[in-house]
Amino acid sequence: MIEFLPKDxxxxxxxxxxxxxxxxxxxxxxxxxxxxxxxxxTSTHFAISKDLAPRLRGLVDIYDGSRHLYQALVVATSFDGDAVVFEFKRNTATCTGPALDFERDENAPVALLPN
Incomplete structure (x- = not known):
């Protein structure tokens, strides 16, 4: 049906x-x-509106509402209709807790209770 509509x-x-x-x-x-x-x-790229698209290149942060999802290194690659597609050079998921560089003991206390 769209083929029969005027271009504008x-x-x-x-x-x-x-x-x-x-x-x-x-x-x-x-x-x-x-x-x-x-x-x-998607897992390989994201797209934003051409009207809102600044010249993005480099490190960006991706959020879902207020939750920080990814920190990514991006470069603009193509136009998809009225959207600009940015591909990930690197896409790293953010962690909610500190990185553990040691083995956790199975019997370690979960919390400290006051006297």
């Missing part, structure tokens, strides 16, 4: 679809102090 109408429909996806998602990429909503996130 099809372009506006694509922009509206991307804007709707950006409103629905809680996924955001943070660059410095700027938070940009993601259109799509």
């Amino acid at each position: 109408v099809a372009d506006e429909l694509a922009k509206a679809r991307i804007a709707q996806q950006a409103k629905k998602t809680r996924l955001r990429v943070e660059v410095g102090d700027e938070m940009i909503p993601l259109v799509r996130l």
